[in-house]
């Protein structure tokens with residue numbers, strides 16, 4: 001698929017290891033190098049700010065989407081050409097999703113996991129029109145426990161194997177963008193899994 005813009009979910013903190021910042025910056029530069037616009041949560045803090053700054057410094061297009069309450073808390077990135085201020089966290093996720101052709105999650109906390117799981121849930125239900133791929137950029141094994149949990153959910157009958165397959169796990173920025181571009185959506189299927197009885 002052709003990627004015009006990719007939405008990146010990532011920490012509003014920088015994390016405890018230098019690798020996180022390095023990979024966030026490398027992803028920003030890789031997006032710019034490929035002429036793919038970045039859509040993200042519009043903050044200047046943490047991995048979010050580093051990602052956006054690296055993308056802009058390399059000549060990339062950056063669209064930030066941030067709720068008014070976070071602008072007022074002074075975390076908005078004031079150097080962006082395109083900062084969309086929305087009314088709520090829900091509106092932010094909806095607009096980020098609408099603006100992008102696919103998603104990449106970098107390490108982060110609850111906010112990142114919430115955004116990632118919502119993007120996957122919408123995929124599972126066929127709500128992204130057109131369908132949109134989702135990659136986990138696994139820096140230093142950060143996402144391994146989450147991937148194991150997704151595997152357990154599939155093994156325990158809570159997740160269809162084809163829906164478990166919606167999570168593309170990669171370990172480099174170039175690998176993430178290649179995986180999104182190469183993705184083909186699975187055929188539509190119902191969401192729930194039948195139990196033993």
Ligand code: AMP
Nearest residue numbers: 009010011012041043108109110111112
């Ligand atoms: P977290 O991973 O908990 O640091 O949350 C960061 C992710 O959730 C980003 O992708 C943002 O879109 C969103 N988010 C949640 N809280 C904030 C915040 N205080 N400032 C900026 N973005 C946030």
